[in-house]
Amino acid sequence: MRKVLIVGAGQSGLQLALGLQAHGYDVTLMSNRTADEIRTGRVMSTQVMFHTALQHERDLQLGFWEQAAPRIEGLGVSVAGPEDPQGGPPRVVDWLGRLDGYAQSVDQRVKMAGWMETFAERGGQLIIHGAAVSDLDYFARAYDLVMVAAGKGELVAMFGRDAARSPYAEPQRALAVCYVHGLGPRxxxxxxxxxxxxxxxxxxxxxxxxxxxxxxxxxxxxxxxVPGGPIDAFQGVRDPSEHLALTLGLMERFTPWEYARATKVELTDAGGALSGRYAPTVRHPVGRLPGGGVVLGVADVVVANDPITGQGSNSAAKCAASYLEAILARGTGPFDEVWMQQTFDRYWDIARHVTKWTNAMLAPPPEHVLNLIGAAGGAPAVADRIANGFDNPADFEHFFYEPRKAAAYLAEVAG
Structure with a gap:
């Protein structure tokens, strides 16, 4: 039985651990927190899982909350016009695209805690310990494969930045999240x-x-x-109620149509607010340990995109599925550096589309993209295609990036 160590108990780490466990691998999972600490702690992210990512969970029979979570059937875009002191900025664009397969969001505190408990109940070895490089140097001698799925801390420093694939050296957005009850419908x-x-x-x-x-x-x-702008106002805010009040004040100023349904909201819990920022970065996938061993980076350890396109949990699920397939196909062969690079390259064929799209959305949109977004308001086919691109970002290659392709697509729809 091949022995695998996975460091990090997020979407990718747990999905991989449970998948390998189901195929008879001897899996050890390291987490810096217990399931109860995760469940009762602060929110970790936003997450909307689209059809393909949800299917990866279904394939492993891990969709435990599918009947309870809201079924997200559409994705809409609104664009604010110039700010009007008399009544707030009007919407110059507003549309809803329909998803071919529904999406869902499950708070990672719920999912990660539940999956971790399932892993342990099924006989997996769970170690609660914040791993350091020295720990991995020791463990690498005892395992056939070590994977790092913890996207923060000193372990990430083992994986060098890939400058050719990382155009941004600084954070491109300041991020602020609230989980709330009481929001009305659109x-x-x-x-x-x-x-x-x-x-x-x-x-x-x-x-x-x-x-x-x-x-x-x-x-x-x-x-x-945008860093330095009016939304970049959450640094130093520690009180969750103050965080929510600031969120709502910005909504009232910049998106009054959303604020109108948020006047009675309240935080879901004391841990329901989060803020921060990070630079989107692609890293080299192989980490080298002081003792000469190598480890494989997983998901946002090696491809960390800004959440502007909502792809974090989706990419983590797709990475875990791709890596699982590569591990199973390896059989008894060595998990050496060549195999690790090939395994990442296979995943990069998926991830590169997410990175290209996300980096494009962080920049001011060119005229042909504005034309596409505007046209979607009067052409449901365009709205639906953009919405479904969140599930399959590779499709944007065909109509989104180049003015010529965008014009041809709009002409086709009009015809």
């Missing part, structure tokens, strides 16, 4: 659960997402602010 589609993307040119973006949290159904209010 009046344009009161019976449809949807992710709403509100774009405020030159200022930032507000995303609103239905979710399942520790206290039931809720919504996520997520600001992404």
């Amino acid at each position: 009046p344009e589609h009161p019976g449809t659960e949807a992710v709403r993307c509100n774009l405020v040119p030159g200022v930032g973006e507000l995303f609103v997402m239905p979710t399942l949290t520790t206290s039931g159904r809720a919504d996520i209010l997520f600001w992404e602010g």
Whole structure:
């Protein structure tokens, strides 16, 4: 029986651990927190899992919350016009695209704690310990394969930045998240659960997402602010109530149509607020240990994109599925550095589309992209295609990046 050590108990680490466990591998999982500490702690992220990522969970029979979580059937875009002192910025664009397969969001405190308990119940070895490089140097001698799925801390420093694939050296957005109860429906589609993307040119973006949290159904209010701008206002805010009040004040100023349904919201819990920032970075996949061993980086350890396109948990699920397939196909062969690079390259064929799209969305949109977003308001086919690109970002290659392809696509739809 081949022995595998996975450091990190997030979406990718746990999905890999449970997948390998189901195929008879001897799996050890290291986490710096217990399941109870995760469940009762602070929110860790936003997350909306689209169809392909959800299917990876279903394939491993891990969709434990699929019946309880809201079924997100659409994805909408609103664009704010110039700020009007008399009544707030009007919407110059507003549309809803329909998803071919529904999406869902489950608070990672719920999912990660539940999956961790399942891993232990199924006989997996769970070590609660914040791993250091020296720990991995020791463990590498006892395991056939060591993978690092913990995207923060000193372990990430083992994986060098790939400058050719990392155009941004600094954070491109300041991030602020609130989980709330009491949000009303969007009046344009009161019976449809949807992710709403509100774009405020030159200022930032507000995303609103239905979710399942520790206290039931809720919504996520997520600001992404251009650094130094009016949304970049959460540094130093420690009180969750102050965080929520600031979130709502910015909504009232920049997205009054969303604020109108948020006047009665309250935080889901004391841990329901989070803020921070990081630079989107692609890293080399092989980490070298002082004793000569090698470890493989997983998911956002090696490809960390800004959450502006909502791809973090989706990419983690796709990475875990790709790595699982590569490990199973390896059989009794060595998990050496060549295999590790090949395994990452296979995943990069998926991840490169996410990175290209995300980095494009962080920059001011060119005219042909504005034309696409505007056209979607009067052409449901365009709205649906953009919405479904969140599940399959590779499709954007065909109509999104080049003015010629965008014009040809719009002409085809019009015809």
